[in-house]
Amino acid sequence: xxLRVPFTVxxxxxxxxxxACGFRxxxxxxxxxxxxxxxxxxxxVTLINDRVGQITRNLLIETLxxxxxxxxxxxxxxxxxxxxxxxxxxxxxxxxxxxDYLLSANYQLTRKTDAKILRKGTVRARTSYNIVESDFAxxxxxxxxxxxxxxxxxxxxxxxxxxxxxxxP
Numbered sequence: 001x002x003l004r005v006p007f008t009v010x011x012x013x014x015x016x017x018x019x020a021c022g023f024r025x026x027x028x029x030x031x032x033x034x035x036x037x038x039x040x041x042x043x044x045v046t047l048i049n050d051r052v053g054q055i056t057r058n059l060l061i062e063t064l065x066x067x068x069x070x071x072x073x074x075x076x077x078x079x080x081x082x083x084x085x086x087x088x089x090x091x092x093x094x095x096x097x098x099x100d101y102l103l104s105a106n107y108q109l110t111r112k113t114d115a116k117i118l119r120k121g122t123v124r125a126r127t128s129y130n131i132v133e134s135d136f137a138x139x140x141x142x143x144x145x146x147x148x149x150x151x152x153x154x155x156x157x158x159x160x161x162x163x164x165x166x167x168x169p
Contacts, residue, residue, distance in 0.1 A: 039165040040158070041065045043109070044073035052103065052146055053081040059154035064161065074113070077161060080106045081153070087131070101142070102126050103149040107157055109164050119164035125152035
């Protein structure tokens, strides 16, 4: 009982402080009734090369526009994906047992009306998978790592888009 009172007071002070510093939830509606989720549906994701780029693009489109893409988007998101694998954890026979998979994307969000770059940067996703004696199992593990990294990368890109659109007047 004695801990509940100080905890409640601290929670109230924290909430008051957050609202005083201008904190706004990322996906909440603003004063004009606009939401970041509605703005995100206005983003067109350009084609990304390679299979992992296609996977990332599809996941990104699902995240940005869960209700479908609009016919005349206001923003363009250009993404360039690169992937690399490095073998780790070697046995006595110098055979790798673990591989690190790194997926990196350079992105640029542009407003179509005036070609203004709203945000650009780089995001990365890293995952690992086991290399086993069975070639099939190793290939499937690599595919799963690729999908997981693409999912993480797509979520990071969606977050960057949300931050950029929230900051745009």
